Amino acid sequence: MTFNPRKAFTKPLAIAGIGNTEVGRLPQFSTLELQAKAARLALDDAGLAPGDVDAWLCQTPFTRPTFFNAESLAEYMGVDPSVATTVAGGTVAGTLLTQAVSLVESGLSEVAICVFGESANTASRGVTGLPASFSALGDEYESPYGGIPAPIHYALLAQRYLHDYNAPKESFAAVGISERKHAAMTPGAFRQDALTWESYPETRMVAEPLRVPDCSVITDGGAAFIVTSLERAKSLRQPPIRVLGVGSKSTHWMVAQAPRLQNFGVKDSAAQALGMAGVTIQDIDVAELYDCFSIALLLQLEGLGLCGEGEAGQFAIDGNLELGKARCPVNTDGGLLAYAHLAGMRRVIEACLQLRGEAGDRQVANAKLAVTTSIAGWISNHHTMVLAKD
Amino acid sequence: MTDNVFAPPETEATAPFWEAARTGRFVLPRCRSCSEFFHYPRLFCPFCGASDPDWQEVSGKAQVYSYTIVPLRMRPVPDEWPVPYVVALVELDEGPVLMSNVVGCAPEDVHIGMPLQVTFGDADVPVFRPA
Numbered sequence: 001m002t003f004n005p006r007k008a009f010t011k012p013l014a015i016a017g018i019g020n021t022e023v024g025r026l027p028q029f030s031t032l033e034l035q036a037k038a039a040r041l042a043l044d045d046a047g048l049a050p051g052d053v054d055a056w057l058c059q060t061p062f063t064r065p066t067f068f069n070a071e072s073l074a075e076y077m078g079v080d081p082s083v084a085t086t087v088a089g090g091t092v093a094g095t096l097l098t099q100a101v102s103l104v105e106s107g108l109s110e111v112a113i114c115v116f117g118e119s120a121n122t123a124s125r126g127v128t129g130l131p132a133s134f135s136a137l138g139d140e141y142e143s144p145y146g147g148i149p150a151p152i153h154y155a156l157l158a159q160r161y162l163h164d165y166n167a168p169k170e171s172f173a174a175v176g177i178s179e180r181k182h183a184a185m186t187p188g189a190f191r192q193d194a195l196t197w198e199s200y201p202e203t204r205m206v207a208e209p210l211r212v213p214d215c216s217v218i219t220d221g222g223a224a225f226i227v228t229s230l231e232r233a234k235s236l237r238q239p240p241i242r243v244l245g246v247g248s249k250s251t252h253w254m255v256a257q258a259p260r261l262q263n264f265g266v267k268d269s270a271a272q273a274l275g276m277a278g279v280t281i282q283d284i285d286v287a288e289l290y291d292c293f294s295i296a297l298l299l300q301l302e303g304l305g306l307c308g309e310g311e312a313g314q315f316a317i318d319g320n321l322e323l324g325k326a327r328c329p330v331n332t333d334g335g336l337l338a339y340a341h342l343a344g345m346r347r348v349i350e351a352c353l354q355l356r357g358e359a360g361d362r363q364v365a366n367a368k369l370a371v372t373t374s375i376a377g378w379i380s381n382h383h384t385m386v387l388a389k390d
Numbered sequence: 391m392t393d394n395v396f397a398p399p400e401t402e403a404t405a406p407f408w409e410a411a412r413t414g415r416f417v418l419p420r421c422r423s424c425s426e427f428f429h430y431p432r433l434f435c436p437f438c439g440a441s442d443p444d445w446q447e448v449s450g451k452a453q454v455y456s457y458t459i460v461p462l463r464m465r466p467v468p469d470e471w472p473v474p475y476v477v478a479l480v481e482l483d484e485g486p487v488l489m490s491n492v493v494g495c496a497p498e499d500v501h502i503g504m505p506l507q508v509t510f511g512d513a514d515v516p517v518f519r520p521a
Contacts, residue, residue, distance in 0.1 A: 124465070141489060145490055145515070149464035149467065156457070205461050206464070256488050
């Protein structure tokens with residue numbers, strides 16, 4: 001595999017506004033309306049008007065598949081920006097943030113907004129699984145085996161993980177239990193009921209060894225953040241959050257084509273982002289990681305270097321994800337397993353809230369440096385982002 | 391729904407795989423330049439980029455690289471799909487890894503490293519049974 005180091009940004013960049021809608025089951029709003037609401041929240045947070053944004057960057061929602069989402073959102077908001085770009089596929093937050101910083105750093109845009117919205121709960125009626133629009137290249141090598149659903153792909157990684165490292169069976173439960181505690185401290189989180197060592201084994205098996213609490217919640221909701229130069233951000237309403245580094249790596253699409261465990265793109269994407277920022281993982285105060293499944297979180301803890309290879313399960317069991325116990329708490333709002341599945345967007349937002357010192361009861365004391373990640377597929381494409389208090 | 395998820399898109403590069411499977415034969419592309427077998431079929435070798443791969447019958451011998459027992463049907467798996475079923479990543483003796491099902495034994499008997507032999511299922515695709 002090839003590793004491409006990245007140099008620091010040539011000018012200081014910042015996230016100047018953040019916002020996400022309520023989450024859960026929201027059939028009263030269309031996917032486009034959820035995006036518009038989220039955009040409005042981020043704009044209000046920054047103290048900007050829609051017309052102040054000259055780049056509108058959106059994802060293609062699985063639940064409203066359109067390749068013209070950015071144009072349609074800009075029209076809905078009543079603006080005529082220079083840039084309206086729709087990004088298809090996953091690792092949404094990483095892809096959109098990378099586009100935004102590239103546009104602002106190069107001077108092609110001054111203010112970029114990244115917007116996400118999905119009606120996944122309404123579309124799926126809350127049942128685990130994927131909308132048909134998820135179908136992608138290579139279906140013919142997976143559909144005949146009943147192998148398309150995402151939990152199956154991650155279960156294949158999880159089973160091999162247990163085997164390769166003789167990891168404790170409780171490894172996966174430890175992630176969900178920790179995150180549910182954090183969700184209970186987070187206003188608006190989707191699942192705030194307790195998950196315990198006693199209740200976890202009673203939950204429904206989805207694909208062995210993964211149970212329902214190992215899978216992300218399925219929620220409707222929207223999220224957005226605004227990227228601009230540090231200089232411009234300083235003139236706005238909120239304390240700027242610096243973007244110090246972005247890294248990414250795409251290693252495969254189909255799970256059968258994945259490199260062996262521990263050779264996903266996480267290590268390289270993290271090395272790129274941390275190297276660009278000029279920091280090490282030991283410097284990080286809080287980690288907001290893309291936990292679409294418990295196993296995805298464990299593999300990233302190792303790839304990022306927060307613990308050693310094969311040690312993530314015991315690391316989680318020992319309380320090293322938890323607020324009040326961990327050196328570097330992980331997923332302080334409950335993550336995708338409990339707060340909401342807003343792709344990686346909420347991970348970025350929670351990192352910003354922590355760095356602004358606005359995380360309430362779940363505030364990590366003196367949080368100055370955060371790492372956040374996002375994923376497409378089955379750790380197929382991975383993004384790492386390093387954010388800092390100015 | 392007009393989409394038949396079981397109908398593979400057959401192209402010049404992939405048709406030999408599907409045609410062989412319909413007659414119960416398991417063939418894979420093999421690079422004429424670097425001699426590697428690969429799955430899935432492509433126009434070019436994913437290892438060295440050489441064009442025009444050869445087609446060769448493979449042994450059908452394999453082992454379980456990983457597996458999961460799936461007790462329920464998740465979309466887009468059809469309503470009539472039998473459960474529980476075993477989805478596996480199968481590592482062929484010739485090298486490639488592919489997704490498949492393990493059949494012909496109790497799901498709870500499947501384990502990593504289990505020796506397998508190819509067989510052909512109702513959908514004319516390679517599946518695997520204990521060797």
